[in-house]
Amino acid sequence: MRWSQALIPTHKEDPADAETVSHRLMLRAGLIRKLTSGVYNYLPLGWRAIRKVEQIVREEMDRAGCQEILMPIASPAELWMETGRWDVYGKELWRVQDRNGRQFVLGPTHEEVVTDIVRNEVRSYRELPFTLYQIQTKFRDEVRPRFGVVRAREFIMKDAYSFHRDEASLDETYRALCDAYTRIFDRLDLNFRAVEAATGAIGGSASHEFMVLSDTGESEVIVCECGYAATSERAEGKIAPPPTGEEERPLERVDTPGMKTIEEVSAFLGVEPWRLVKTIIYEADGRPVATLIRGDREVNEAKLGLALAADIVQPATSETIEKVTGAPVGFAGPVGLEGIEIIADHTVEPLTSVVVGGNENDVHLTNVRPGRDFRVTAFHDIALIAKGDSCAKCGKELDSFRGIEVSQAFKLGTKYSTSMKATFLDEDGEAKPFIMGCYGLGVSRTVAAIIEQHNDKDGIAWPLAAAPLAVEVLAVNVKSDETRRVAEEIYESLRAAGVEVLYDDRDDRPGAKFKDADLVGLPLRVTVGDRGLERGVVEVRVRRTGEQTDVPTDGAAGEIQRILGTLT
Ligand code: ATP
Ligand code: MG
Numbered sequence: 010m011r012w013s014q015a016l017i018p019t020h021k022e023d024p025a026d027a028e029t030v031s032h033r034l035m036l037r038a039g040l041i042r043k044l045t046s047g048v049y050n051y052l053p054l055g056w057r058a059i060r061k062v063e064q065i066v067r068e069e070m071d072r073a074g075c076q077e078i079l080m081p082i083a084s085p086a087e088l089w090m091e092t093g094r095w096d097v098y099g100k101e102l103w104r105v106q107d108r109n110g111r112q113f114v115l116g117p118t119h120e121e122v123v124t125d126i127v128r129n130e131v132r133s134y135r136e137l138p139f140t141l142y143q144i145q146t147k148f149r150d151e152v153r154p155r156f157g158v159v160r161a162r163e164f165i166m167k168d169a170y171s172f173h174r175d176e177a178s179l180d181e182t183y184r185a186l187c188d189a190y191t192r193i194f195d196r197l198d199l200n201f202r203a204v205e206a207a208t209g210a211i212g213g214s215a216s217h218e219f220m221v222l223s224d225t226g227e228s229e230v231i232v233c234e235c236g237y238a239a240t241s242e243r244a245e246g247k248i249a250p251p252p253t254g255e256e257e258r259p260l261e262r263v264d265t266p267g268m269k270t271i272e273e274v275s276a277f278l279g280v281e282p283w284r285l286v287k288t289i290i291y292e293a294d295g296r297p298v299a300t301l302i303r304g305d306r307e308v309n310e311a312k313l314g315l316a317l318a319a320d321i322v323q324p325a326t327s328e329t330i331e332k333v334t335g336a337p338v339g340f341a342g343p344v345g346l347e348g349i350e351i352i353a354d355h356t357v358e359p360l361t362s363v364v365v366g367g368n369e370n371d372v373h374l375t376n377v378r379p380g381r382d383f384r385v386t387a388f389h390d391i392a393l394i395a396k397g398d399s400c401a402k403c404g405k406e407l408d409s410f411r412g413i414e415v416s417q418a419f420k421l422g423t424k425y426s427t428s429m430k431a432t433f434l435d436e437d438g439e440a441k442p443f444i445m446g447c448y449g450l451g452v453s454r455t456v457a458a459i460i461e462q463h464n465d466k467d468g469i470a471w472p473l474a475a476a477p478l479a480v481e482v483l484a485v486n487v488k489s490d491e492t493r494r495v496a497e498e499i500y501e502s503l504r505a506a507g508v509e510v511l512y513d514d515r516d517d518r519p520g521a522k523f524k525d526a527d528l529v530g531l532p533l534r535v536t537v538g539d540r541g542l543e544r545g546v547v548e549v550r551v552r553r554t555g556e557q558t559d560v561p562t563d564g565a566a567g568e569i570q571r572i573l574g575t576l577t
Contacts, residue, residue, distance in 0.1 A: 196474050260377055283303045288341040355390050
């Protein structure tokens with residue numbers, strides 16, 4: 010690839026609206042360009058990186074015995090109605106109509122479509138187990154697209170689905186595919202960890218997420234020395250109780266003008282945050298529910314969903330909150346709250362004197378005694394576990410790290426096969442629903458995660474396995490005949506040997522070309538300049554270590570290939 014003819018639009022300056030390193034570098038190095046919110050073009054270098062990752066994913070999926078297929082992006086709404094996800098998926102589901110007004114879905118994932126294939130084509134237990142996968146563009150109308158391709162509305166995913174006769178067979182494939190994921194992320198030189206995960210809207214009995222360690226990650230992982238690791242959504246733990254048993258006092262009404270946050274109210278009243286019990290109104294499958302949680306804790310919506318047996322749990326709109334509490338947002342409280350379920354976290358149970366919102370603008374209530382002053386419909390474990398709590402397994406103090414979720418595996422069981430009546434005939438002649446697993450890996454997000462872990466102040470520093478090309482040959486001054494002759498010769502010999510080379514043949518300032526080389530970050534840079542040529546050498550530099558070697562121009566291509574062979 011000759012840079013003078015390639016579309017590699019690099020930028021010196023950081024783009025204004027990019028918050029993470031990978032987003033900034035993908036824009037600056039000319040890998041991607043935004044078309045509209047959450048929708049990106051992949052330019053030549055970005056697309057090459059995507060294809061590298063896809064290839065590794067493909068090799069490891071094939072090695073694990075999976076079969077590649079390609080399903081349509083658009084699928085008819087009726088399929089999604091069969092499983093109920095037409096409603097459950099909510100606004101994230103991207104819906105379109107054809108010319109006859111028939112509704113379609115742009116696939117966010119393909120359980121419905123793949124189950125439809127299998128229910129039509131597979132009859133007998135003899136045909137099981139098997140796993141189908143595809144690498145394809147997915148659509149999710151995310152509420153908050155951000156961080157470039159990390160959370161996009163259109164993105165590339167590898168999604169796999171396995172079909173089984175029994176749980177034992179599912180367990181075996183699940184393990185094999187988790188092993189395949191481990192090989193994929195190892196090959197991509199990522200620092201990652203597989204952790205237990207909640208199952209969410211996709212459903213099922215067990216799930217793991219593969220997390221790439223990164224401070225910019227949107228996921229929090231709770232870990233313990235004993236080996237326990239789970240997403241904060243999923244994590245179990247013990248929360249230390251605060252001191253209780255204080256003297257009983259009459260409830261008091263206090264004016265708290267304009268104070269809506271825990272910090273404001275606790276500072277104003279001079280009480281610790283845990284004593285301020287928050288009342289948060291949720292909508293669980295559409296019905297309003299009040300939750301009570303200590304002021305120093307957060308509600309775990311996944312646990313709340315389980316407690317309420319609800320598919321979708323989301324914070325209520327301000328309209329609903331005002332209707333339920335009769336007060337503006339920020340002053341909800343349980344005292345006198347009627348006609349609504351009140352679900353309290355277990356940590357609220359031992360408290361004897363708390364502060365709550367007064368269901369009135371600018372009013373809080375103090376000396377509130379649970380039981381005496383308000384009722385609770387039920388106590389559940391609905392708190393997010395955090396660093397500092399103790400491990401449910403061994404009791405030691407839990408720690409946490411942030412990560413980017415690059416893939417997730419689920420044991421789905423018969424959730425989809427039952428609702429879609431997808432059955433096979435078992436050995437005993439009985440029709441049984443397929444037992445299923447599903448395994449998604451975000452290809453485009455993985456490319457961003459690689460950059461998040463492989464960069465320095467000058468730009469990207471690609472691991473060889475994911476690099477758009479392996480080598481950049483940089484001709485310092487293309488006006489020099491000798492430089493051009495040697496650079497062209499190395500470029501052509503490397504290409505003839507099957508090495509992917511970017512040849513910077515642009516007539517530009519050397520300083521700008523070196524900066525671009527570091528920014529784009531190909532694993533090896535070969536600098537061809539008059540100064541070296543006078544000594545009969547070109548300079549080979551490893552991007553990730555900065556290590557430099559002078560290589561004689563005679564036979565340079567062979568030596569460059571040897572050095573490439575030592576890289577990861
Ligand atoms: P998240 O919690 O980040 O929204 P998810 O649990 O919805 O992810 P899955 O349904 O398991 O994701 O999808 C499989 C993989 O697809 C994820 O592990 C991730 O790598 C990728 N992915 C999901 N949503 C997006 C998105 N909006 N943009 C880019 N990649 C995504
Ligand atoms: Mg999601």
